[in-house]
Amino acid sequence: MVIALAALPPGEDVCDVVTREEIPRGHKMALAPIPAGGQVIRYGQTIGQASCNIAAGAHVHSHNLGMGAHSQDYAFAAGAHALPDADEARTFQGYHRADGSVGTRNYIGILTTVNCSGSVAKFIAEAAEKSGLLQAFPGIDGIVPITHGTGCGMSGENEGYDTLARTLKGYARHPNFGGILLIGLGCEVMQLSSLVEGRPIRADGALRYMTIQTEGGTRATIEKGLRELRGIAAQASQATRAPAPVSKIMVGMQCGGSDGYSGITANPALGAASDLLVRHGGTTILSETSEIYGAEHLLTRRAVTAEVGEKLVARVRWWEDYCARNGGEMDNNPSPGNKRGGLTTILEKSLGAVAKSGSAPLSEVYLFGEKIDRAGFVFMDSPGFDPCSVTGQIASGANLIAFTTGRGSVSGYMPTPGIKIATNSEMYARMREDMDVNCGDIVTEGVSIEDKGREIFELFIRVASGERTKSEELGFGGVEFVPWQIGAVM
Template identity: 65%
Template sequence: MNDIAPITDPSTPPTVALRLHPTDNVLVALRSLTAGAPLTEGLSAAEAINSGHKIAARPIAPGEPIVKYGQVIGAATAEIAPGALVHVHNLGMSDHQQDYGFATAATSLAPILDPATFMGYHRSSGRVGTRNYLGILTSVNCSGSVARFIAEAMARESLLEEFPNVDGIVPIVHGTGCGMSGRGEGFETLFRTLAGYGHHANFGGILLLGLGCEVMQIADLVDREALKDTARFRYMTIQQTGGTRATVERGSAILRELAAEANKATRAPAPASKLVLGMQCGGSDGYSGITANPALGVASDLLVRHGGTSILSETPEIYGAEHLLTRRAVDAPTGRKLIDLIDWWENYTARNDGEMDNNPSPGNKRGGLTTILEKSLGAVAKGGTAPLSGVYRYGEPIDQPGFVFMDSPGYDPCSVTGQVASGANLIAFTTGRGSVSGYQPVPSIKIASNLDLWQRMQPDMDVNCGEILEGTSLEAKGEEIFDLLLRVASGEKTKSEAQGFGAVEFVPWQIGAVM
């Protein structure tokens, strides 16, 4: 990534490389460098080095730990000279046994006595929505096309013009619901996900649509989850209704009734404690852990101080940094639940012929990241400094405020799907390489980690954290993010919403055999 012209003039005064912690033996290039370019501490670049990449701050012997953020991110696989690039050719994974120190560093944050408010949709459940959509939720992939046919029929009839308080119609389709066991981990995960969307506060009305013969039976969802508010929730199957055409006609009539009910909802003041923020990072780079992620961490802490909830996820992307979270757990059992998840993932990847260091992605590496240990240390910065108050399964309802963790893959759409199912009514998504996605029915703000990305993809980005490298404080940028979250929760559209994203990013986590 060449976001700033290479430094060639020895008299150039700006800082061009940064040591993040006094014990680090690498620096981070703040701009692209040519060989011989002067660095800090009397060093010069031994070769051309791209911005965001690591530079050896001193001689490093083969096998010696590489330290960044004051933490081990791997070990040298070859001798590394001062000023040389430290990356995939000379840095590999290493043992990373950690002292979990359960609950030894949990420090409560001072509550804000005059909490902020936003304008939201108050639901009978006590939760507050940030949007007011109609959803067509499918129990199985076999009903996905018909769900879209119903949405298309409503668009042709210009339904939303009649009901201005309804934000849109979201057909929620996926690729599973059958060809799976009717019990066990995979079934329960999908069940929680569908039930969570059925209850979500950002829906003013839901039509649950099945085929009729699938493993994920509509009757089970309705009976077990008590989705029986007929003013906001209806259900039907294609087989029982009489086929595709009859289902589209009946579904369209039902959706019109649901729209009339949803249109009665209006925004009203709500405390920030009703916000549930899902935090994600995707397309991360060498700056993500320095700018965007810690700035989001400041916003997360602010939300917690206002009595709200923030959710960190992507379990494979905290691997190697989990000890920073277990130390902040409110008690030892909460910290142990997190380590149980790490153990599950190690077993899960091993039995599927993978390994935890399959992550970072090629794009992450082009942006300066090398090992999962390095990526994870930057990723956990999204969680700020608040105590870890809970650990949840994928899609499990979040039932307490504060900073919490929800288990999920690192695959962004899948992870966000779980957070939404768990109750997130806002998403904050940091990125260094660039991400274009949205997550209806929940608005998502995009936070750029560097100036180059901001300049190249500004129509997709909501916040420029590249300004942190130009002197803006993390605290100021975190406050900016928090203020934007309040505005978006009150109805301001994000860049992804304005471009129409969110129709294809419902990706439930599929676990288990496909049969």
């Protein structure tokens, strides 16, 4: 089987096989006959079974390839090999926080406990901008209202509640925030007091809070919010960039709008960058549990212990049960856009997605939004829905996001800068105002995976030091905070 690097018309000679039909760019073509029920291999792994006889030269896609039965040998920890330390110590210019973490940006956040306080949070941010509040504090990157659609109409004692609480606490202590104003309504399930009382969230004390009902309504809350923001800004503006070891960089790795190139260009290049960061003592996070399905055995083999590998399998089993309970299927991917780009089954998509992880050992497995306390390559459980998955990674501590895309995803994730990495040169040329890196030249120019990984790694350091990404320049980040809602809405 081969991947078409350009659209192939019928009758084209490819590796001494004549195409029987049009093969779109990025799609698969059979080089030899495949019998019905036969295994189709890509990346050295099974990506599905032929649903009918497939002739040599035929287009291999969803019309003749399905999931089929599959199983994995998890071989826990059998292939975990530590990477060598980097040859040189590298630094970046970051914001040192009181808890020992280092920020790549210096925002002020207005964080909400519930949907009902979201508009007021935005009103306060708008009033601060109109008043020119930050003109006296030039060291602050901006004021970010973090609003969402949950926080009430939910149980106060289940995993959905715990997940939201972890997410909000993670944002409140995030090193890319120099200070936080936390706003609740007052009567919601996610009580402000449950987040702050007796458990200081920020070591620097740069967190203030209020409820709209206690303050006396919208206008009074806006007025007090502006006063509180001035105090927070005065403290946050004292932070300045200073040298920090690259080990303080934590990158959340994502892929969205994937295509047939993702697994052979951008994802393995990001994997090479991940390995470089891990060698320097840094941390990279792979997520989207539903999109490693069928490829998790490649990660369990690299787990540092059997226990870590078993934690990953436990999350996969949780997802199987979660889908069964909610009438979903683990093979509901790839999306229509993924399929147009050449991906056929979730196995194929997952194998390409796992390439983002490089070759480093799997150090630990975390719940959604759980604070990451171990360096190296780690996994954080999340849905495959990109904004939600990134929200969890940021809550867990990611101070950079690296996002590969073949179809051309556009988004940004305040307070964490997002680096967009194109899988193919055609899309990069068409959407270059949104893309930071082109990995299509791995195919078109013969650039090596290792060299492209080094290019991405160097961009990590520059962005962490203050270089703005395309999504930052475009102003993305206002709607991409999407907590994972688990459980009944009541």
